[in-house]
Amino acid sequence: MTIGEGALSSAPEAKFLGKSAASVPANTTLLRLRNMRLHRAADMPVSLHKPITLMWALGRIACEEHHQVRWVQFRDEVSPLLDKFGHEKSGVTPENPVWYLRTDGIWEVDGLTTADDRVPSVARLDAVNPLVGFTAEAAADLGAPDVRAAAVGYLLTRYFSHADQNALLARTRIAPNDATDPSTTKVPVPGTGATDEGVPPGKTSTKTTRFKRDPAFVRYLKDLYDNRCQVCDATMRAIDGRSRSEGAHVRALQEGGPDSMDNLLVMCATHHVEFDALAIHVTDQGDVVATDTGETEAHLTFRPGHGVNLEHLRYHRALCVRDEHPDIPQPPHKGPL
Numbered sequence: 001m002t003i004g005e006g007a008l009s010s011a012p013e014a015k016f017l018g019k020s021a022a023s024v025p026a027n028t029t030l031l032r033l034r035n036m037r038l039h040r041a042a043d044m045p046v047s048l049h050k051p052i053t054l055m056w057a058l059g060r061i062a063c064e065e066h067h068q069v070r071w072v073q074f075r076d077e078v079s080p081l082l083d084k085f086g087h088e089k090s091g092v093t094p095e096n097p098v099w100y101l102r103t104d105g106i107w108e109v110d111g112l113t114t115a116d117d118r119v120p121s122v123a124r125l126d127a128v129n130p131l132v133g134f135t136a137e138a139a140a141d142l143g144a145p146d147v148r149a150a151a152v153g154y155l156l157t158r159y160f161s162h163a164d165q166n167a168l169l170a171r172t173r174i175a176p177n178d179a180t181d182p183s184t185t186k187v188p189v190p191g192t193g194a195t196d197e198g199v200p201p202g203k204t205s206t207k208t209t210r211f212k213r214d215p216a217f218v219r220y221l222k223d224l225y226d227n228r229c230q231v232c233d234a235t236m237r238a239i240d241g242r243s244r245s246e247g248a249h250v251r252a253l254q255e256g257g258p259d260s261m262d263n264l265l266v267m268c269a270t271h272h273v274e275f276d277a278l279a280i281h282v283t284d285q286g287d288v289v290a291t292d293t294g295e296t297e298a299h300l301t302f303r304p305g306h307g308v309n310l311e312h313l314r315y316h317r318a319l320c321v322r323d324e325h326p327d328i329p330q331p332p333h334k335g336p337l
């Protein structure tokens with residue numbers, strides 16, 4: 001398969017509540033990202049080579065590394081990602097995204113031109129070994145955490161809703177898997193100011209175990225919201241003094257909901273329990289409604305880089321409000337607690 005030949009196409013657009021696909025911050029790089037054209041060969045799904053390459057490049061920026069590398073490094077680092085996260089039938093051809101991303105206005109391959117702008121051969125790329133990566137303008141835009149979060153959320157939601165998002169975030173180093181594992185975090189020992197690694201004699205070591213380790217994309221989303229509940233804006237505090245929140249699946253995993261960002265809301269414990277117990281539900285407009293009274297209690301807050309698939313919200317709502325969605329079959333559910 002070759003990018004740049006055959007039909008160009010965008011991935012099918014799902015409907016979202018939130019700011020992931022619908023409205024990203026007014027920013028040139030994000031707009032160009034949204035307008036990115038992807039290759040689709042006949043009888044094949046849209047190629048993920050460009051989105052995978054961009055995730056890798058965003059990981060470099062998240063790690064505060066230079067936005068461009070030599071081709072050989074790009075080839076060695078991106079090829080395994082294309083192999084793991086690309087479509088099964090896609091070949092591993094890093095020369096395609098590295099070359100054709102230039103046409104989207106956010107990427108450059110320094111000092112290499114070809115006749116008719118055709119993709120250069122791997123041998124030529126190896127010989128010239130050009131610098132490749134984001135343009136300086138795109139890198140500067142994406143250096144801002146909120147813009148970068150919007151870009152990551154957009155790519156994840158639009159192109160990787162069925163992928164292993166945890167593995168993708170970890171492998172691209174956007175959200176390393178072991179960065180904030182609470183079970184290994186050294187927390188202050190009360191009254192001593194010491195960590196449990198340097199506990200003075202006679203003092204007892206303290207570790208937090210209340211909050212189990214989250215998958216990478218859940219932690220990414222919690223960070224995006226600074227652990228603030230999307231319903232009430234409250235944050236919880238753990239024994240180590242850090243703020244905490246919970247990730248609430250909209251459509252439960254055991255009812256076929258995907259383990260992905262567009263099926264997740266960040267909540268405090270109270271609203272998480274109420275949501276799971278069907279005591280509250282969310283309208284297509286983001287109003288949080290009490291199921292028993294029908295009264296609107298709050299409005300969901302969304303931050304750029306996150307959106308929830310309306311199909312999942314409707315599924316949850318159908319469990320709460322009978323008859324509202326006769327088209328959705330009533331699934332087996334425990335019902336209100």
Ligand SMILES: [Zn+2]
Pocket residue numbers: 229230231232233234267268269270271
């Ligand atoms: Zn709350």
